[in-house]
Amino acid sequence: MLMAAAYLYYNNTYYWFGEFRLPRSEKDKSRYGVSCYSSKDLLNWKNEGLALRVSGDTASLLKPGCVIERPKVIYNKKTGKFVMWFHHELKGQGYKAALTGVCCK
Numbered sequence: 001m002l003m004a005a006a007y008l009y010y011n012n013t014y015y016w017f018g019e020f021r022l023p024r025s026e027k028d029k030s031r032y033g034v035s036c037y038s039s040k041d042l043l044n045w046k047n048e049g050l051a052l053r054v055s056g057d058t059a060s061l062l063k064p065g066c067v068i069e070r071p072k073v074i075y076n077k078k079t080g081k082f083v084m085w086f087h088h089e090l091k092g093q094g095y096k097a098a099l100t101g102v103c104c105k
Helices: none
Strands: 001-011 013-020 032-041 047-051 068-075 081-087 098-104
Touching: 013 047, 013 068, 032 068, 047 068, 047 081
Parallel strands: 001 068
Antiparallel strands: 001 013, 013 032, 032 047, 068 081, 081 098
16 A cells, blocks of 8 residues: 655656555554656656655564555656655654654665
8 A cells, every 4th residue: 555655757757655554553653665656757656666665674674564654756857866854763663763864775
């Protein structure tokens, strides 16, 4: 399920980024990563998979069950990289552990 989306236009293609959570119950508010879809015409969309996914690494802050919300993506011409930032809450801690996440590729 894709929620809270952001868009990017790059090289004649639109990219749609949004929260991804598995379709379980309304009680499961966990996010599992950030989805990416692409389109040339804004009508037909292709699922590009997860642009950012939670990690099974126990040392990672991006664990299954953490909250990843409101992703934004830009292209930085100077570095030639895409930069994503998002709201991040540690697993089971809610707003008392609210962080800002940033990643680039």
